[in-house]
């Protein structure tokens with residue numbers, strides 16, 4: 001039995017291990033694990049209750065425990081045997097933090113990884129950046145399944161990002177690195193923040209799949225959404241920003257924001273007409289209880305082949321955020337950290 005002390009791995013150390021292909025694979029494993037009910041087959045499986053919320057005067061603490069069994073950590077390692085991983089993310093959201101001097105992130109989290117045999121703590125991973133990566137990767141996997149799988153002409157596609165905070169930025173970077181778009185349109189309530197993101201993306205573009213992409217900033221949400229094929233909403237708004245009339249008929253939307261409710265960014269006239277897919281039903285029962293829409297199923301059900309993708313119309317991935325995503329991505333980063341130290 002190991003007598004080693006748990007390690008603490010900082011955000012700066014973790015950043016060097018970013019590999020979008022591996023992160024997308026880790027997300028697929030998480031989605032599959034949640035939807036799979038057969039522990040004896042070849043797919044990953046999971047144990048994951050709905051997360052809990054502790055409210056304080058200044059914000060909220062979320063406790064997100066999860067277990068994933070029979071998952072493959074590295075897509076690139078064809079010989080790897082399946083792993084089991086137990087972890088818990090503790091994450092706070094304190095909305096006044098960005099206004100402090102100096103400003104602090106609204107969202108601050110850590111992932112605690114445990115030895116699956118002994119239950120002993122192995123590592124604590126600072127998880128602001130990982131939370132951003134895995135949320136963006138969840139949207140990218142959802143977009144592959146709900147949009148790219150049904151689209152015939154993949155030339156000249158337009159991506160819109162509504163909200164260019166931490167999440168909006170990592171979504172733009174993730175999509176730039178993994179999917180082809182002709183245009184990326186940005187909108188943010190505070191324009192200077194979208195200008196900062198545009199400058200950052202322009203530097204990154206040459207090293208991505210999207211050397212020819214045109215990036216633009218827009219003064220209104222409606223103008224930004226016009227002609228978009230895929231949209232990401234990543235704001236903390238508590239009132240709707242996007243209405244049906246802004247949208248193309250077959251648009252796909254990844255709705256990330258968790259303002260007062262998890263479905264505040266889109267107007268009811270969109271929810272009246274679209275097909276909604278989610279990350280996990282257990283969480284949706286609690287966090288999407290007031291959502292009036294057609295929730296078709298989980299992304300993992302599409303990956304398992306037990307649910308099919310609507311051929312057309314508006315699709316929405318209503319991203320709640322779940323522990324199993326942090327479990328598989330946290331394990332991936334921990335293994336990369338250990339490999340780097342043994343080299």
Ligand SMILES: NC(=O)C1=CN([C@@H]2O[C@H](COP(=O)(O)OP(=O)(O)OC[C@H]3O[C@@H](n4cnc5c(N)ncnc54)[C@H](OP(=O)(O)O)[C@@H]3O)[C@@H](O)[C@H]2O)C=CC1
Nearest residue numbers: 163164165166167189190234235236237257258319320321
């Ligand atoms: N689904 C998931 O798995 C996850 C969801 N989230 C959620 O994603 C959202 C964004 O998080 P993050 O990027 O980390 O936060 P940031 O603080 O970095 O960014 C917040 C963004 O929301 C915008 N915003 C806030 N209030 C409003 C409003 N009333 N109208 C329009 N825009 C508004 C801000 O604009 P401005 O720059 O003008 O202030 C900014 O663009 C949050 O709601 C968060 O809870 C976060 C992590 C995971």
Ligand SMILES: O=C(O)C1=NCCCC1
Nearest residue numbers: 091093131258320321322
């Ligand atoms: O899934 C997460 O992590 C979060 N979801 C909602 C807001 C805080 C972080």
